[in-house]
Amino acid sequence: MRRLFTLILAAAIGISAFNSCSSGNVVLPNVSGKAGEVIIVMDKDNWEGDLGTAVRDLLGGDCPYLAQKEPLYNLVNISPTGFAELFRVHRNIVIFNIAGDVQDEGMAYRTDVWSHPQCVIQLSALNNESAMEIFNESSERILATLEQAERDRIIANSKKYEEYKCSKAVTPMIGGSPHFPSGYKVRKKTDDFIWISDDKQYTNQGIFVYKYPASENNNFSLESVISHRNAALQANVPGMFDGTYMTTSTYVTPTVEFIRFRGRQFAQTRGFWEVEGDFMGGPFISHSFYSQDGSEIIVLDGWVYAPRFDKRQYLRQVEAIIYSFEWEKPAKDEEKTSAEE
Numbered sequence: 001m002r003r004l005f006t007l008i009l010a011a012a013i014g015i016s017a018f019n020s021c022s023s024g025n026v027v028l029p030n031v032s033g034k035a036g037e038v039i040i041v042m043d044k045d046n047w048e049g050d051l052g053t054a055v056r057d058l059l060g061g062d063c064p065y066l067a068q069k070e071p072l073y074n075l076v077n078i079s080p081t082g083f084a085e086l087f088r089v090h091r092n093i094v095i096f097n098i099a100g101d102v103q104d105e106g107m108a109y110r111t112d113v114w115s116h117p118q119c120v121i122q123l124s125a126l127n128n129e130s131a132m133e134i135f136n137e138s139s140e141r142i143l144a145t146l147e148q149a150e151r152d153r154i155i156a157n158s159k160k161y162e163e164y165k166c167s168k169a170v171t172p173m174i175g176g177s178p179h180f181p182s183g184y185k186v187r188k189k190t191d192d193f194i195w196i197s198d199d200k201q202y203t204n205q206g207i208f209v210y211k212y213p214a215s216e217n218n219n220f221s222l223e224s225v226i227s228h229r230n231a232a233l234q235a236n237v238p239g240m241f242d243g244t245y246m247t248t249s250t251y252v253t254p255t256v257e258f259i260r261f262r263g264r265q266f267a268q269t270r271g272f273w274e275v276e277g278d279f280m281g282g283p284f285i286s287h288s289f290y291s292q293d294g295s296e297i298i299v300l301d302g303w304v305y306a307p308r309f310d311k312r313q314y315l316r317q318v319e320a321i322i323y324s325f326e327w328e329k330p331a332k333d334e335e336k337t338s339a340e341e
Contacts, residue, residue, distance in 0.1 A: 028116040031091035035153070035313055038073045038092040038146060046096065047077045051132055055094075058139050059146070063312045065252070065270045065283045070312045073146065089115035091153070092146055095122040098131050105130060107138045109145055117156065119149035154320035157181060166196050170209050174298045175291065176327035178207065193236045202308050205318050208232070208301040214290065219297055220267035222256045225288055229301065233273075244277040248284075261323065265289065273303055283311060285319050292327065300325060 033039070038059060046052055060071045078087050087093075102124045113120045121142060125131035135142075158181040166180035169189055180196060184207070188195040197206035210232045218224050230247050237246040248254060254271030266289035274281035284303040291298055302318030304311050 028112055028114065028118075029089055031089060031115045031118050033090040033092070034074070035091075035150065036073055036316070037076065037090070038094060039076050039078055039087055039090045041078050041080055041083045041087075041093065041095040043079055043096075043098075044077075046098070046128060046131075049128075051096070051128060051135070052077070054132060054135060058143065059094075063315075065272065065285075066311050066315070067272070067282070068310070070310050072143075072312075088113075089118075091115075091118060092149060093118070093120045094142070095120070096131060097122055097124045098126075098128060100126060102126050106134060107141070109141075111149075117149070117153055119146060121145060150316060151320045151323055154317055155179060155324045158321060158324060169196070170194055171328050174209060174211055176325060178300060178321045179324040179326075180207070180321060188236060190236070193232055195236065202306065203314060204305040205314055206303050206305075207318060207321060208237070208303070209299070210236075210301070211291065211296045211298050214295055214297050219290075220256065220258070220288055222254060222269070225256060225267060225269050225286070225299075226254060226271075228297070229269075229286065229299070232299075234276075239275040239278050239280070241278060244275050246273055247276050248272070249274040249281060259287075264325070280305065280307075282306065283315050285315065285322070287322050287325070 040047070040052075040055055040059075042052060042055070047055075056075065059073045060075045063070045063072045073092075083095075105125050106123075108122045108124070110120045110122070112118050123131060123134055123138070125134055158179040161182040163180045163182050163184050166184050166186060167177035169186045170177040173192070173194060181198075183198040184196050184205075185198075186194065186196050187199075192211050194209040195206065196209070197204055212228050212232070215224075226248050233246040233248075239245055249272035251274075252272055254269055256267050256269045259266055259268045266287040269286045269288065271284060272281055273284045282303060282305045284301060286299055286301040288297055288299045290296070300322040302315075302322050304314040304318060306314050
């Protein structure tokens with residue numbers, strides 16, 4: 001009984017801390033847990049019932065465009081009474097606060113509640129039926145919030161351990177650059193194509209940066225994006241044997257969606273790459289957008305080759321790199337920023 005009371009008290013303190021404002025003077029510990037892992041705070045009956053099934057379907061479903069089945073996130077269920085200090089510092093937490101005395105039903109999205117850089121999402125509802133309705137209505141935002149939290153951590157790490165030689169190679173060609181972390185090196189550079197990759201013994205993570213003249217229309221149609229991609233890869237990315245080269249797989253049709261992200265707009269394409277005449281392949285994601293003067297299409301293309309390993313996290317890492325793209329700041333802006341710092 002004493003242990004049960006201690007656990008309940010710890011959970012109550014945790015929820016209270018979530019609902020209160022964090023002091024700006026408090027130095028938070030670093031987050032714990034593995035990348036791509038989410039703690040779900042929910043009682044056992046709900047976890048094994050319809051609500052838990054809905055959570056698993058949304059967050060634990062198959063990650064798209066991977067050759068083998070991998071979950072979007074690895075989920076760990078913790079009961080409210082077991083939600084103690086050990087778990088409160090986890091990187092991603094989704095709390096289900098379902099009780100008859102809940103005052104404000106709905107969703108709350110917070111960062112750095114108990115650790116840094118942390119993402120905490122809380123659903124508050126009077127009963128299970130209401131919780132299911134709120135969850136279904138908020139599913140897209142829940143996914144987007146968790147994905148951005150994972151992406152931001154990778155970007156922050158890239159900036160902390162940045163390989164500046166890569167950005168110095170890219171910026172003159174396209175007017176800006178992603179933030180490449182340590183380990184990435186320039187493998188090939190021409191006037192309109194750059195190949196940058198992190199090559200290890202059993203894995204390869206690469207970024208292609210290329211450009212081509214914009215046309216009057218249909219610059220971001222699937223047909224246009226893929227045809228220019230295949231032309232750039234055939235010309236610049238040979239395979240291991242004569243006559244082989246990287247191209248876009250037709251086994252699964254790629255998809256294009258239009259994204260607005262932190263003031264930038266781009267066409268995001270997902271699909272599989274393969275080597276023509278060989279048996280190599282893997283997932284890719286690309287961003288296509290106009291140059292600053294609108295005369296060219298710029299493409300940032302991230303891809304993964306990891307035949308012996310799960311690929312979800314490798315793909316997330318190259319995706320975060322291309323999401324980190326920033327236009328080069330004018331010299332005056334850089335001086336102003338340095339002065340402010």
